[in-house]
Amino acid sequence: MENRSFKGWLYLLPAIAFLGLFMIYPLVDVFVYSFEEGYNSASQRYFGIGLYNYSYVLHDPYFMQAVKNTFILVIITVPVSTILALLISVGLSQIKPLKELYQTVFFLPYVTNTLAVGLVFMILFKKTAYSDGLVNLLINWFGGKSVDFIDGPYWAKMFVLCFYTVWIVMPFKILILTSALASVNQDYYNAARVDGTSKGRIFRKITLPMISPMIFYLVITGFIGAFKAYSDAVALFGTDLNSAGMNTIVGYVYDMLYGNSGGYPSYASAAAIILFAIVLTITVINLSVSRRNVTYK
Amino acid sequence: MKVVLEHLTKRFPNRNKGGADVIAVNDFDFEIPDGKLIGLLGPSGCGKSTTLNLISGLQKPSEGKIFFGDLDVTKLEPEHRGVGLVFQNYALYPHLTVEENIMFPLGNLRGKEKMTKQAMQEKALEAAKLVQIDQLMARKPSELSGGQQQRVAIARALVKTPRVLLLDEPLSNLDARLRLQTREELRRIQQETKVTTIFVTHDQEEAMSISDMIVVMSAGLVQQIGKPQDVYDDPKNLFVAKFLGTPPINVFKGFVTGGNLYIGEEAVLEVPGVPDQDVFVGIRPEGFILDPQGPLTLNLSGVEVMGRDITVISKHDFCENVQIRSIISAENTVDTGSSVVRFSLKPYKVHLFAADTEERIYFGSQKPLGNKLQA
Numbered sequence: 001m002e003n004r005s006f007k008g009w010l011y012l013l014p015a016i017a018f019l020g021l022f023m024i025y026p027l028v029d030v031f032v033y034s035f036e037e038g039y040n041s042a043s044q045r046y047f048g049i050g051l052y053n054y055s056y057v058l059h060d061p062y063f064m065q066a067v068k069n070t071f072i073l074v075i076i077t078v079p080v081s082t083i084l085a086l087l088i089s090v091g092l093s094q095i096k097p098l099k100e101l102y103q104t105v106f107f108l109p110y111v112t113n114t115l116a117v118g119l120v121f122m123i124l125f126k127k128t129a130y131s132d133g134l135v136n137l138l139i140n141w142f143g144g145k146s147v148d149f150i151d152g153p154y155w156a157k158m159f160v161l162c163f164y165t166v167w168i169v170m171p172f173k174i175l176i177l178t179s180a181l182a183s184v185n186q187d188y189y190n191a192a193r194v195d196g197t198s199k200g201r202i203f204r205k206i207t208l209p210m211i212s213p214m215i216f217y218l219v220i221t222g223f224i225g226a227f228k229a230y231s232d233a234v235a236l237f238g239t240d241l242n243s244a245g246m247n248t249i250v251g252y253v254y255d256m257l258y259g260n261s262g263g264y265p266s267y268a269s270a271a272a273i274i275l276f277a278i279v280l281t282i283t284v285i286n287l288s289v290s291r292r293n294v295t296y297k
Numbered sequence: 298m299k300v301v302l303e304h305l306t307k308r309f310p311n312r313n314k315g316g317a318d319v320i321a322v323n324d325f326d327f328e329i330p331d332g333k334l335i336g337l338l339g340p341s342g343c344g345k346s347t348t349l350n351l352i353s354g355l356q357k358p359s360e361g362k363i364f365f366g367d368l369d370v371t372k373l374e375p376e377h378r379g380v381g382l383v384f385q386n387y388a389l390y391p392h393l394t395v396e397e398n399i400m401f402p403l404g405n406l407r408g409k410e411k412m413t414k415q416a417m418q419e420k421a422l423e424a425a426k427l428v429q430i431d432q433l434m435a436r437k438p439s440e441l442s443g444g445q446q447q448r449v450a451i452a453r454a455l456v457k458t459p460r461v462l463l464l465d466e467p468l469s470n471l472d473a474r475l476r477l478q479t480r481e482e483l484r485r486i487q488q489e490t491k492v493t494t495i496f497v498t499h500d501q502e503e504a505m506s507i508s509d510m511i512v513v514m515s516a517g518l519v520q521q522i523g524k525p526q527d528v529y530d531d532p533k534n535l536f537v538a539k540f541l542g543t544p545p546i547n548v549f550k551g552f553v554t555g556g557n558l559y560i561g562e563e564a565v566l567e568v569p570g571v572p573d574q575d576v577f578v579g580i581r582p583e584g585f586i587l588d589p590q591g592p593l594t595l596n597l598s599g600v601e602v603m604g605r606d607i608t609v610i611s612k613h614d615f616c617e618n619v620q621i622r623s624i625i626s627a628e629n630t631v632d633t634g635s636s637v638v639r640f641s642l643k644p645y646k647v648h649l650f651a652a653d654t655e656e657r658i659y660f661g662s663q664k665p666l667g668n669k670l671q672a
Contacts, residue, residue, distance in 0.1 A: 185386070185388065187384045187386060187388035188388050188390065190355055190382075190384070190388070191382065191384060191388040191453075192401075193355065193374075193375050193376060194353055194354070194355070194375045194376065194378075194380060194381075194382045195376065195401065195402035195405055195453075195457070196375075196376030196377070196402070196405045197376075197401075197402075197405045198405065201404070201405065205390075205393075205401070206390060209390075209392040210391075210392070212392075
């Protein structure tokens with residue numbers, strides 16, 4: 001027995017070594033940095049240990065703006081994208097002609113580069129000296145006034161960011177949900193049909209519970225992904241997110257490390273740990289909610 | 298509720314463009330009497346499951362009509378037909394308890410028929426008691442054995458008191474022992490509820506043992522309909538003869554000359570009234586009589602003593618079966634040292650079939666179905 005467990009550890013060693021070196025050590029290190037005040041990575045020195053980094057970050061208006069932005073993004077995009085993806089997947093699973101074509105179309109954004117998509121969104125939404133952008137043309141056509149979505153009011157910018165995020169995360173969700181729907185045994189539907197079950201009841205009582213593990217998976221990863229949003233904002237508003245007022249928490253961490261105002265690994269670490277705490281809390285809440293509502297076979 | 302099938306036909310378009318349609322069910326004409334248990338029997342791909350789906354309404358026939366009583370249900374959607382359907386894999390909803398599963402069809406009732414939760418629970422309990430699973434109401438399907446799951450499926454199909462109960466291979470997912478027990482159970486439930494029941498099986502023993510009537514199908518065509526024993530004793534063609542019976546019937550190539558049946562060189566039986574022709578000779582395993590002077594000589598390859606009776610295993614050049622199995626009473630003794638064994642034949646256990654059409658040829662006192670066959 002002793003010998004066998006030794007062998008087991010031996011086989012795990014390469015994986016453990018890599019994980020330890022590239023995941024666990026950096027995580028611990030970030031945690032340590034976040035308490036070292038005024039740490040300088042060049043000189044490897046710091047002044048003292050304490051909670052000052054956290055206090056600084058939490059009193060930084062840029063950080064608070066980033067937290068606000070991130071939360072709005074999460075609260076809007078996770079439910080919207082999941083529900084939309086669910087509707088589209090259900091629709092996809094019910095059509096026969098051109099099904100493959102539609103599936104491909106809906107999956108295209110997933111394989112498209114984020115920045116390229118950002119460029120397209122700029123063309124759609126940006127107001128320049130020559131054009132108000134396609135969306136504004138539409139708004140004008142319906143009798144509305146042009147809005148500057150990229151450099152204009154906060155809600156307009158937030159709208160574009162949410163729109164963009166939903167658009168970019170949906171393909172993966174549709175992919176997962178269509179395959180989840182396809183894997184539900186047709187006999188359940190036939191049984192329900194013979195019993196005269198209405199479409200709505202079939203969806204609520206059979207389809208949803210059957211694919212609930214996948215929905216739950218998408219919600220959890222969706223939350224985590226949305227909390228880590230950064231590149232989407234950059235694609236739309238450029239790298240100086242603080243001045244655009246559209247920074248996210250990860251964006252703030254990046255700025256603290258490498259941005260124009262960068263060079264503060266201690267603050268960056270503290271912000272990263274705060275993000276970690278937020279994501280952890282939300283995930284724990286998700287798990288406890290799901291325990292009641294998700295059925296695994 | 299009697300069920301009438303009128304010229305029922307189902308065609309599926311060929312997958313290859315321009316190919317001929319696949320006819321799954323071909324001109325099925327049958328009236329199922331009220332309150333009977335009917336077994337649809339045939340090898341896989343013979344159209345029996347399609348027939349069941351047509352009756353349930355999950356598939357629509359290409360031609361023909363279906364009546365429940367006097368009501369034409371051909372164009373009716375499944376939910377309006379009032380059938381209970383038990384699937385081969387039971388299709389129990391895994392996230393619901395046994396009780397919720399049984400109650401599920403009741404929850405679909407709307408308008409005047411809408412039931413209170415309490416009424417539904419009472420109804421579910423009633424159905425559960427009928428199939429003896431009322432102790433398991435709080436469990437999930439995954440916590441039940443195969444046999445219990447099947448009972449839940451039957452209870453769910455029965456809870457709405459269907460006009461017709463349909464079962465698709467109801468016993469195929471059970472182990473051999475449970476199968477024996479469950480088929481008796483199925484019979485009991487059917488007799489208690491008196492609901493017209495149609496079940497599909499590829500297992501002839503299963504169909505024979507519990508059905509009031511069996512329908513033997515092959516390649517979309519109904520081969521024979523009748524009481525199990527009648528069909529066994531009086532097969533209409535070679536397919537039916539081969540399909541029914543364990544061990545299977547022994548089929549020889551033979552010919553008839555001058556009112557005598559020959560297998561190889563040997564005249565094995567007098568078959569008065571049969572014109573000279575080539576035939577297939579089907580002999581049931583119990584149709585052999587051990588007889589040292591018997592006309593049929595077989596090459597002995599072994600003997601299995603089963604206690605009650607003996608199975609003699611032998612070979613013959615003109616036999617289509619790899620082994621010939623003859624079942625004789627254990628009071629006989631077979632000389633296992635000998636290389637041959639000789640039999641005489643019971644005429645009513647010998648069936649002749651035309652070599653070309655494979656249709657039955659009656660001889661002597663044999664008469665078509667309806668009359669009890671005696672030697």
